Amino acid sequence: MAVRDIKPFETILLDRPAIIGPFDDTNPECLECYSKVSVSGYKCTKCNLPLCGPQCEDGPTHAPECRVLQAADPPISVEDQDSAHPVYAAVAPIRMIHIMRTNPDIWEQVDRLMDHLEDRRKETKWSFVRDDVLPLISERCGLKCEPDMIERIIGIFRTNSVKWEDKSKGLCNPIGHALCPLFSMMCHSCVNNTRNTQTMGGEMIVRAAKHIKKGEEITTQYRGPNAGNILRRPDFPTNWLFSCDCPRCNDPTELGTMASTMRCPACQDPCLLPASSDIDSVWRCTSCQREEAQEHVIQVVQGLEMQLDAFPYSASPEAWEDLIKKYQEQLHDDHFLCMQAKRMLLQIYGAREGYKLDQLSRELLDRKIALCRNYIDIFSRLEPGYRVWKGRLLEELLGPLTITVNKDLEDQKIDKIQYILRYKEIVKMVKEAAQCRQFEERDTKDEMIGQFYQSWMKPLQNGSRD
Numbered sequence: 205m206a207v208r209d210i211k212p213f214e215t216i217l218l219d220r221p222a223i224i225g226p227f228d229d230t231n232p233e234c235l236e237c238y239s240k241v242s243v244s245g246y247k248c249t250k251c252n253l254p255l256c257g258p259q260c261e262d263g264p265t266h267a268p269e270c271r272v273l274q275a276a277d278p279p280i281s282v283e284d285q286d287s288a289h290p291v292y293a294a295v296a297p298i299r300m301i302h303i304m305r306t307n308p309d310i311w312e313q314v315d316r317l318m319d320h321l322e323d324r325r326k327e328t329k330w331s332f333v334r335d336d337v338l339p340l341i342s343e344r345c346g347l348k349c350e351p352d353m354i355e356r357i358i359g360i361f362r363t364n365s366v367k368w369e370d371k372s373k374g375l376c377n378p379i380g381h382a383l384c385p386l387f388s389m390m391c392h393s394c395v396n397n398t399r400n401t402q403t404m405g406g407e408m409i410v411r412a413a414k415h416i417k418k419g420e421e422i423t424t425q426y427r428g429p430n431a432g433n434i435l436r437r438p439d440f441p442t443n444w445l446f447s448c449d450c451p452r453c454n455d456p457t458e459l460g461t462m463a464s465t466m467r468c469p470a471c472q473d474p475c476l477l478p479a480s481s482d483i484d485s486v487w488r489c490t491s492c493q494r495e496e497a498q499e500h501v502i503q504v505v506q507g508l509e510m511q512l513d514a515f516p517y518s519a520s521p522e523a524w525e526d527l528i529k530k531y532q533e534q535l536h537d538d539h540f541l542c543m544q545a546k547r548m549l550l551q552i553y554g555a556r557e558g559y560k561l562d563q564l565s566r567e568l569l570d571r572k573i574a575l576c577r578n579y580i581d582i583f584s585r586l587e588p589g590y591r592v593w594k595g596r597l598l599e600e601l602l603g604p605l606t607i608t609v610n611k612d613l614e615d616q617k618i619d620k621i622q623y624i625l626r627y628k629e630i631v632k633m634v635k636e637a638a639q640c641r642q643f644e645e646r647d648t649k650d651e652m653i654g655q656f657y658q659s660w661m662k663p664l665q666n667g668s669r670d
């Protein structure tokens with residue numbers, strides 16, 4: 205809950221991962237620097253796990269699990285280059301146990317988080333934890349820690365960790381999952397009001413993406429907004445064990461965007477959508493009342509999604525236009541799959557050889573403008589505020605808008621006043637684009653935040669994720 209009005213871009217929270225752990229299903233990688241390694245290459249002289257070389261052997265990142273894994277009986281040996289060894293899933297819990305024992309302040313923050321253990325133990329995929337990870341840590345390595353506690357730690361990690369990148373080398377290499385304990389206290393909303401950035405220094409900064417009123421809940425998103433309700437909603441119970449109750453999930457029209465709405469097979473109107481906000485609601489055409497079972501709709505949408513994923517970006521703009529037309533025979537014009545295809549197409553116009561801005565016909569310039577405006581209109585409702593995607597879209601718009609306004613003046617289609625008005629719109633967009641794109645990296649102003657983030661976090665910490 206915001207304790208006062210918050211302006212866009214104000215820093216709400218600065219966090220540092222309690223631990224970072226490799227992905228459970230990673231192929232062999234160096235546990236100090238996360239580089240890919242060969243199983244026939246250098247092995248740690250203490251724990252026998254593959255590392256880059258002696259320079260990584262005594263690093264601080266690898267130290268906690270190195271101490272534990274070197275006690276393994278029989279010793280652990282990673283032999284297979286192309287599959288995941290369960291030892292990699294044991295690294296994050298071992299690092300967390302180390303924090304529990306050596307850093308009570310951070311552990312206190314971690315220990316407040318949800319593990320959803322009761323539900324997780326019922327899942328079939330939990331058998332990997334019970335049959336592979338736990339015995340490796342407790343029995344094979346003899347680490348003295350209650351199995352219940354190890355399970356809780358894994359549950360906390362699965363519920364709360366976020367994908368983490370190594371930005372120190374100027375690249376954005378995903379290296380695993382990080383548990384940021386303060387950030388993890390924030391609740392999810394598909395229509396959230398913050399954005400977070402991972403800094404070069406390895407911190408997580410959460411900023412307001414829009415005005416947040418006093419008393420309003422400060423929210424983040426565990427999952428992006430691109431997919432429509434039909435495919436997005438089931439992810440919350442599956443991955444995070446809660447049902448999202450946000451305004452978008454509760455609205456079959458998805459805030460009026462029609463992001464999951466289908467064309468009715470009976471009357472052809474783009475009016476087939478869930479009859480209620482229940483997650484398993486029947487679908488009904490608001491035009492002719494025809495009903496469809498949800499499973500059927502899911503099947504159709506998943507099929508079309510697979511087609512779209514397989515459609516080559518290198519296809520010609522004409523082929524992309526045809527794909528969109530074909531999709532719009534079955535889906536609402538602004539269905540999320542149509543929007544995904546439109547996003548590709550609007551980037552191709554203006555960028556690809558033969559379709560550079562100065563090569564585009566007026567018709568295609570106008571098409572690019574219309575696609576950009578349509579995308580901004582739909583996604584501004586789904587993800588309001590200053591967003592990186594919005595900055596990119598506004599930048600896409602600037603070129604064609606500038607060319608067409610100059611051309612219209614030249615051809616005397618508009619007078620000087622209309623010209624100035626349209627030019628003002630462009631200048632406004634430049635400013636907004638710059639605002640949307642800022643803070644993609646760390647800013648010095650963030651040093652200030654340590655002093656007052658506590659006052660933001662207090663009210664947050666009193667609530668729980670559910």
Ligand SMILES: [Zn+2]
Pocket residue numbers: 234235236237238239255256257260
């Ligand atoms: Zn290394």
Ligand SMILES: [Zn+2]
Pocket residue numbers: 248249250251252253261266269270271
């Ligand atoms: Zn080692």
Ligand SMILES: [Zn+2]
Pocket residue numbers: 393394395448449450451452453454
């Ligand atoms: Zn939601």
Ligand SMILES: [Zn+2]
Pocket residue numbers: 468469470471472473475489490491492493494
């Ligand atoms: Zn109908």
